[in-house]
Amino acid sequence: MLGDALTGFWKAGASIRRLEVRARHKISAASLSPKWQPYIYVRMASLTEFRLDETFAVLNRTPTTLNVLLRGLPDIWVHRNEGEDTWNAFDIVGHLIFGERTDWVPRVRIILESGEGRAFDPFDRFAQAKENNGTSLEQLLDDFARLRRENLAALKTLNLQPQDLQRRGKHPALGVVTLSELLATWAVHDLTHVHQLSRVMAHQYRDAVGPWSTYLGVLRCAGHSAP
Amino acid sequence: MLGDALTGFWKAGASIRRLEVRARHKISAASLSPKWQPYIYVRMASLTEFRLDETFAVLNRTPTTLNVLLRGLPDIWVHRNEGEDTWNAFDIVGHLIFGERTDWVPRVRIILESGEGRAFDPFDRFAQAKENNGTSLEQLLDDFARLRRENLAALKTLNLQPQDLQRRGKHPALGVVTLSELLATWAVHDLTHVHQLSRVMAHQYRDAVGPWSTYLGVLRCAGHSAP
Numbered sequence: 156m157l158g159d160a161l162t163g164f165w166k167a168g169a170s171i172r173r174l175e176v177r178a179r180h181k182i183s184a185a186s187l188s189p190k191w192q193p194y195i196y197v198r199m200a201s202l203t204e205f206r207l208d209e210t211f212a213v214l215n216r217t218p219t220t221l222n223v224l225l226r227g228l229p230d231i232w233v234h235r236n237e238g239e240d241t242w243n244a245f246d247i248v249g250h251l252i253f254g255e256r257t258d259w260v261p262r263v264r265i266i267l268e269s270g271e272g273r274a275f276d277p278f279d280r281f282a283q284a285k286e287n288n289g290t291s292l293e294q295l296l297d298d299f300a301r302l303r304r305e306n307l308a309a310l311k312t313l314n315l316q317p318q319d320l321q322r323r324g325k326h327p328a329l330g331v332v333t334l335s336e337l338l339a340t341w342a343v344h345d346l347t348h349v350h351q352l353s354r355v356m357a358h359q360y361r362d363a364v365g366p367w368s369t370y371l372g373v374l375r376c377a378g379h380s381a382p
Numbered sequence: 383m384l385g386d387a388l389t390g391f392w393k394a395g396a397s398i399r400r401l402e403v404r405a406r407h408k409i410s411a412a413s414l415s416p417k418w419q420p421y422i423y424v425r426m427a428s429l430t431e432f433r434l435d436e437t438f439a440v441l442n443r444t445p446t447t448l449n450v451l452l453r454g455l456p457d458i459w460v461h462r463n464e465g466e467d468t469w470n471a472f473d474i475v476g477h478l479i480f481g482e483r484t485d486w487v488p489r490v491r492i493i494l495e496s497g498e499g500r501a502f503d504p505f506d507r508f509a510q511a512k513e514n515n516g517t518s519l520e521q522l523l524d525d526f527a528r529l530r531r532e533n534l535a536a537l538k539t540l541n542l543q544p545q546d547l548q549r550r551g552k553h554p555a556l557g558v559v560t561l562s563e564l565l566a567t568w569a570v571h572d573l574t575h576v577h578q579l580s581r582v583m584a585h586q587y588r589d590a591v592g593p594w595s596t597y598l599g600v601l602r603c604a605g606h607s608a609p
Contacts, residue, residue, distance in 0.1 A: 209456045213583070219450040224443055224576075229436045329593040336592035343584045343591050347600040349451075350580040356440070357573040364570050365563035366556040372606040373574040379599040 207315065210342045214307060217345040218300035221248060224352070226296055233292055237358045237378060244355070247348050248295040253282045255302035259341045260309055266324035266334050267313070274325040354378070434542065437569045441534060444572040445527035448475060451579070453523060460519055464585045464605060471582070474575050475522040480509045482529035486568045487536055493551035493561050494540070501552040581605070 225233060225244055233244040242250070262275045313319075320335035357373040368374050452460060452471055460471040469477070489502045540546075547562035584600040595601050 206456075206458070209458050212454075212456050213459065216451055216455070220447055223446040223450055227439075228443070229433075229439050231433070231436050232440065326593070329596070332592055332594070335590065336594060339587045339590035339592075340594040340598065343587050343594075343598050343600065346580045346584040347598050350577055350584070350600040350603065353573045353577040353580065357570045357577070360566045360570050363562065363566035365559055365566075366553070367559070367563060367567040367570075369556070371567070371570050371574050373570065373577040375606045376577065376603060379602045 207320070207338070210338050211307065213342040213345060214303065217251075217349070218296070218303050220349065221251075221352075222296050222300065226293060231359050232356050235355075235359050237355055241378070242351070242355065244352060245290075245292055245295065247352050247355075248292065248299055249290075250280065250282075251345070251348060252295060252299050252302060253279070254341075254344065255299065255306055257282075259337070260306045262324065262337055263310065263313070263334065266322050266337065267319070269324075271323050271325045271331060274327045277327050350376075434547070434565070437565050438534065440569040440572060441530065444478075444576070445523070445530050447576065448478075448579075449523050449527065453520060458586050459583050462582075462586050464582055468605070469578070469582065471579060472517075472519055472522065474579050474582075475519065475526055476517075477507065477509075478572070478575060479522060479526050479529060480506070481568075481571065482526065482533055484509075486564070487533045489551065489564055490537065490540070490561065493549050493564065494546070496551075498550050498552045498558060501554045504554050577603075 225248070228244075236243040236246070257276070258278045265273055265275055315334070320333065320338075322334045323331050324334070324337065326332050354373050354376045357371065361368060361374050364371060364374070452475070455471075463470040463473070484503070485505045492500055492502055542561070547560065547565075549561045550558050551561070551564065553559050581600050581603045584598065588595060588601050591598060591601070
């Protein structure tokens with residue numbers, strides 16, 4: 156019966172977090188059908204935090220967010236960085252584009268096709284420096300929006316099921332990872348770069364704010380983002 | 383002659399940074415008319431970083447940025463915070479609204495009307511908790527956009543001149559501040575809360591990303607933002 160109750164949760168958009176509630180009520184995992192047992196046993200912490208439609212909601216919004224934040228901004232906000240070997244807005248959008256081309260969906264396919272049998276190709280975090288010479292920021296924003304749209308459409312055609320999300324792949328440095336972790340990371344990677352961008356922009360006014368710098372946490376962010 | 387050359391710089395949108403160029407070329411301040419001398423002497427670091435149209439460009443974009451990032455997002459991204467006594471998206475937008483109502487433009491007016499003779503009213507950073515009970519996030523986003531639009535329009539009618547930007551006011555805790563510092567802080571305050579919001583959102587997936595958390599700097603941000 157519990158198995159039946161769970162069957163519909165994915166399409167209905169109910170949260171995997173419900174499993175956590177059931178776990179708290181001490182429903183034994185053995186009372187679930189074998190199909191559902193992995194969702195109790197494997198990586199409980201991850202499962203309680205991951206839901207595909209929530210991930211899509213972030214991934215969908217990032218290109219528009221960057222577009223309204225950056226398009227048409229004066230040079231000070233888009234050409235300047237935080238000093239030598241740091242990134243400006245061009246580098247950040249270029250990096251996101253490179254991820255769309257070579258990282259996220261290609262890695263989803265590797266997991267689905269080869270599992271742990273084939274490690275992901277390493278991600279070149281500096282590729283955009285070679286690729287984006289002479290491109291306008293407006294062009295980069297357009298490219299990012301188009302590629303993200305195409306990638307999310309491609310992902311939807313895969314029609315991922317709950318059991319797919321626990322399929323495993325092999326990261327060249329981190330070892331075993333799951334498909335749900337890859338998709339969650341895609342969204343948080345967007346947020347890391349929004350976080351970085353707001354810091355890079357604020358940095359340009361670090362002196363202009365005078366004594367208020369004490370109150371402005373973004374000016375004390377130590378650039379911890381892996382770029 | 384140099385004085386003449388400088389006269390038009392403000393309306394033409396030329397950068398105060400040009401003064402820095404002139405300074406590097408060792409043009410003595412004495413060769414400037416008295417009207418322009420303060421721009422060499424006073425707070426050079428600030429002046430080189432501050433330009434009113436650049437500040438407006440950020441202030442103009444923040445409501446739209448938050449709108450496309452937040453409107454319609456699933457609950458996980460807008461209702462959750464980083465733990466006890468931390469803020470969620472409602473608190474952040476509510477705080478920005480309260481700033482529009484009581485802080486930025488009212489302080490501009492205090493500087494222009496009373497200078498250092500009257501300290502600013504302290505800013506209640508927790509007022510939104512009392513005010514926003516039961517309001518939808520969509521309503522808050524609409525309110526913020528409207529208030530920001532009205533405030534920027536009010537600021538434009540003041541027709542601030544370069545000399546106005548160096549007028550001084552008195553902050554209740556920080557002491558003497560200038561009008562340009564207040565306006566720069568308004569923009570960086572926006573960026574601090576975009577920075578905070580991306581961190582609060584990423585925090586909800588801190589477990590879901592699995593081993594990738596090592597690479598995601600936003601997850602290591604220590605919540606340094608003064609909220």
